[in-house]
Amino acid sequence: MEYGPAPESRAEADAWLASRKLEQALFIDGSWRAGAGGATFEVTEPSTGRVIGQVAEASATDVDAAVAAARKALPGWQAAGGYARARYLYAIGRAMQRHARLLAVLESIDNGKPIRESRDVDVPLAIRHFLHHAGWAQSLEEEFPGQKGVGVAGQIIPWNFPLLMLAWKIAPALAAGCTVVLKPAEFTPLTAILFAEICERAGLPKGVVNIVHGGPAAGQAIVEHDDIDKIAFTGSSEVGKIIRKATAGTGKKLSLELGGKSAFIVFDDADLDSAVEGLVDGIWFNQGQVCCAGSRLLVQEDIAERFLAKVRARMGQLRLGDPLDKNTDIGPLVAPVQLERVKSMLTAGADQGAELWQPACALPEIGWYHLPVLATDVGTANILAQEEVFGPVLAAMSFRNTEDAIQLANNTRYGLAASVWSENVNLALHVAPQLKAGVVWINGTNMFDAACGFGGFRESGFGREGGREGMEGYLAPAATGRATKISPFAFPGGAGRQGAAEAGFIDQTPKLFIGGKQTRPDSGYSYPVLDTKGRVVGEAGMGNRKDIRDAVSAARGAKGWMSATAHNRAQVLFFLAENLSLRADDFALRITAVTGASAKAARAEVDASIERVFAAAGMADKFEGRVHEPPARAIALALNEPVGVLGIVAPDEQPLLGLVAMLAPALAMGNAVVAVPSPRSPLVATDLYQVFETSDLPAGSVNLVTGRGPELAAVLARHDDVDGLWCVADADTCRLVEAESEGNLKRVWTSGGFGVDWTGPEGSLRRFLSRAVEVKNVWVPYGD
Numbered sequence: 123m124e125y126g127p128a129p130e131s132r133a134e135a136d137a138w139l140a141s142r143k144l145e146q147a148l149f150i151d152g153s154w155r156a157g158a159g160g161a162t163f164e165v166t167e168p169s170t171g172r173v174i175g176q177v178a179e180a181s182a183t184d185v186d187a188a189v190a191a192a193r194k195a196l197p198g199w200q201a202a203g204g205y206a207r208a209r210y211l212y213a214i215g216r217a218m219q220r221h222a223r224l225l226a227v228l229e230s231i232d233n234g235k236p237i238r239e240s241r242d243v244d245v246p247l248a249i250r251h252f253l254h255h256a257g258w259a260q261s262l263e264e265e266f267p268g269q270k271g272v273g274v275a276g277q278i279i280p281w282n283f284p285l286l287m288l289a290w291k292i293a294p295a296l297a298a299g300c301t302v303v304l305k306p307a308e309f310t311p312l313t314a315i316l317f318a319e320i321c322e323r324a325g326l327p328k329g330v331v332n333i334v335h336g337g338p339a340a341g342q343a344i345v346e347h348d349d350i351d352k353i354a355f356t357g358s359s360e361v362g363k364i365i366r367k368a369t370a371g372t373g374k375k376l377s378l379e380l381g382g383k384s385a386f387i388v389f390d391d392a393d394l395d396s397a398v399e400g401l402v403d404g405i406w407f408n409q410g411q412v413c414c415a416g417s418r419l420l421v422q423e424d425i426a427e428r429f430l431a432k433v434r435a436r437m438g439q440l441r442l443g444d445p446l447d448k449n450t451d452i453g454p455l456v457a458p459v460q461l462e463r464v465k466s467m468l469t470a471g472a473d474q475g476a477e478l479w480q481p482a483c484a485l486p487e488i489g490w491y492h493l494p495v496l497a498t499d500v501g502t503a504n505i506l507a508q509e510e511v512f513g514p515v516l517a518a519m520s521f522r523n524t525e526d527a528i529q530l531a532n533n534t535r536y537g538l539a540a541s542v543w544s545e546n547v548n549l550a551l552h553v554a555p556q557l558k559a560g561v562v563w564i565n566g567t568n569m570f571d572a573a574c575g576f577g578g579f580r581e582s583g584f585g586r587e588g589g590r591e592g593m594e595g596y597l598a599p600a601a602t603g604r605a606t607k608i609s610p611f612a613f614p615g616g617a618g619r620q621g622a623a624e625a626g627f628i629d630q631t632p633k634l635f636i637g638g639k640q641t642r643p644d645s646g647y648s649y650p651v652l653d654t655k656g657r658v659v660g661e662a663g664m665g666n667r668k669d670i671r672d673a674v675s676a677a678r679g680a681k682g683w684m685s686a687t688a689h690n691r692a693q694v695l696f697f698l699a700e701n702l703s704l705r706a707d708d709f710a711l712r713i714t715a716v717t718g719a720s721a722k723a724a725r726a727e728v729d730a731s732i733e734r735v736f737a738a739a740g741m742a743d744k745f746e747g748r749v750h751e752p753p754a755r756a757i758a759l760a761l762n763e764p765v766g767v768l769g770i771v772a773p774d775e776q777p778l779l780g781l782v783a784m785l786a787p788a789l790a791m792g793n794a795v796v797a798v799p800s801p802r803s804p805l806v807a808t809d810l811y812q813v814f815e816t817s818d819l820p821a822g823s824v825n826l827v828t829g830r831g832p833e834l835a836a837v838l839a840r841h842d843d844v845d846g847l848w849c850v851a852d853a854d855t856c857r858l859v860e861a862e863s864e865g866n867l868k869r870v871w872t873s874g875g876f877g878v879d880w881t882g883p884e885g886s887l888r889r890f891l892s893r894a895v896e897v898k899n900v901w902v903p904y905g906d
């Protein structure tokens with residue numbers, strides 16, 4: 123069938139552009155400014171290559187001014203209260219509704235995305251974010267007791283969904299009571315400029331929203347600014363890692379929404395025609411420039427040929443052309459550099475053995491277009507299977523059975539999204555929890571909603587956008603409880619002393635606890651443990667990198683614990699609490715001996731530890747997920763899944779409670795733990811071995827490695843098979859673990875060099891339970 127052209131008018135957008143002074147587009151402290159020194163950068167239209175205009179470029183001086191404005195506006199914005207903030211959010215959402223078509227046309231002109239997508243997806247979803255978050259603003263105190271906005275948020279976004287990413291960032295920040303400095307991507311500044319106008323017209327107080335334009339240098343000025351409390355970044359994993367390192371030790375809260383290589387899994391009992399339509403949306407939506415694009419097709423081998431034939435036939439029907447034509451399915455890529463990147467990755471993929479297929483279709487003579495591509499014969503190591511192309515390229519592979527599908531799907535360093543197609547919902551719900559992805563769509567793809575958190579695992583970043591989880595990213599305890607600064611521990615006698623027997627006066631040197639067994643440290647060394655008067659009270663094993671590696675593989679192997687029912691985990695923890703209480707007197711004596719605490723204080727610490735384990739046991743089957751009912755014919759199951767293998771670095775102060783208050787919630791939620799106990803008082807932790815051994819804890823679920831805390835913590839931070847790390851230590855160690863975690867972007871929480879009040883909000887059981895889980899949203903559509 124032939125289609126006639128169905129162009130969307132661009133007259134309003136052109137008139138808006140003609141009336142704007144783009145070279146004065148920095149929106150700082152409620153006024154429009156040129157960049158200091160008058161710098162600008164060029165913005166072009168991807169479908170024609172035409173120059174749209176020169177946009178003001180922010181320098182570090184402009185970023186300074188924007189941060190100062192946000193800081194100045196912060197107290198007033200927080201004091202305004204949730205209801206007032208809700209009304210502003212609502213007013214912004216309503217004003218966006220009034221300008222919806224203009225926003226959509228501008229977005230398509232600027233980014234090249236088909237108008238059908240910007241009009242029907244990007245803009246409505248962006249509006250929904252503001253309206254949804256009005257509710258969070260108003261209910262903040264009730265829903266997040268004891269928490270308040272973290273402060274000034276620096277936000278950096280990419281070009282693929284310029285307005286939607288802005289909404290994902292600004293709506294929760296404003297709801298939480300933060301003020302913001304946002305930098306759009308240098309390719310796509312236009313809708314952010316219109317959004318700033320909307321804020322102005324909505325009467326938003328000056329300085330609450332500041333928008334600065336520019337490229338990496340402006341982004342870097344935000345990331346490195348001393349007066350910013352939170353960095354929220356969406357973009358490539360490469361830049362995400364730079365930001366992880368740059369913010370290490372600064373105390374800035376950080377969320378990273380990064381790239382992906384998401385699997386689109388088609389089982390042989392799927393409705394194949396629906397799956398093909400899903401796939402079109404999954405990989406060719408926005409020309410494949412989508413972080414969660416289903417760029418890896420995994421199809422069951424008995425239907426692979428039939429399915430691929432359908433895919434090719436459908437690809438032949440995709441209409442490529444003017445993004446402002448309502449019939450267009452595929453527009454241009456955003457910029458020549460992106461087009462070159464796609465081409466070079468395809469060349470590399472073909473060199474590595476992939477077979478590339480494209481439909482017969484003429485490319486427009488101008489604009490940065492690329493035909494959709496189907497790559498077959500893609501080996502698992504092929505660049506097209508491993509790297510994010512961020513273009514209209516689908517890499518197809520086949521699988522034999524369910525285990526094979528899960529293994530292939532998880533064979534990636536990313537973990538953003540996945541799509542599972544099967545008419546058997548039991549199978550789909552069996553597979554979904556086993557996929558390393560923050561979002562799983564069953565018989566669907568690209569379903570989003572402001573109420574449902576979106577975000578990833580591993581190199582797809584950490585943190586969620588949307589819903590309750592997204593709000594948490596902009597909140598901090600109203601009272602921090604960070605009173606005491608932790609000082610680094612100086613090891614007695616430098617390198618440690620050889621052999622316990624040699625010491626003569628000690629009849630027992632505790633070993634390490636790895637894989638359910640007490641094992642000798644690989645180094646063969648131990649170190650003397652001194653009391654507060656400098657007397658040797660025992661020795662402890664000097665663990666090293668090899669011991670940590672062994673402990674991590676033991677933890678990874680503790681599959682039984684990770685898949686145990688919450689009821690079973692609760693039983694084990696109750697038993698552990700009981701066994702700890704049987705030995706309460708011994709623990710209290712030990713604490714007094716090594717820390718010098720009074721008998722009363724030591725007993726109180728032991729009692730608090732027992733109580734914490736008991737409480738964690740009680741919550742194991744209660745800290746559950748949620749069911750979201752988004753405005754779509756679908757439910758989203760927000761599952762609280764364990765983070766996985768968790769590293770824990772425990773403090774010297776209150777050595778038993780400090781360890782147990784982290785260990786118990788981690789275990790309660792099904793994590794396997796590698797803990798580094800207090801280096802000053804390791805014997806308190808090693809006394810726990812017998813408690814573990816008598817409490818039915820499966821081998822590998824808890825591993826303890828004593829030794830030089832900072833060194834062991836750094837090994838844990840660098841280890842790619844550790845999924846998360848909690849560290850209560852001195853400032854240098856905290857900075858070190860944050861910086862060293864950039865390799866696999868594990869989820870790191872540190873105390874920032876301060877002690878934790880285990881009875882306060884930051885050290886509470888609930889806080890650690892939520893740190894102990896990753897929320898996975900599993901979308902299940904219903905109806906015919």
Ligand code: NAD
Pocket residue numbers: 278279280281282283305306307308336337338339340341342345356357358359361362364378379380381382412413414510512538577578582
């Ligand atoms: P990018 O990382 O190059 O740029 C993203 C933003 O960071 C831009 O605003 C850019 O100017 C800025 N930036 C670049 N270098 C910087 C630096 N050193 N310091 C601070 N800021 C810097 O990514 P991109 O090419 O613009 O966007 C595509 C990427 O975004 C893809 O990897 C995609 O998967 C990802 N993405 C992720 C999500 C998600 O929610 N997970 C959503 C959309 C896009």
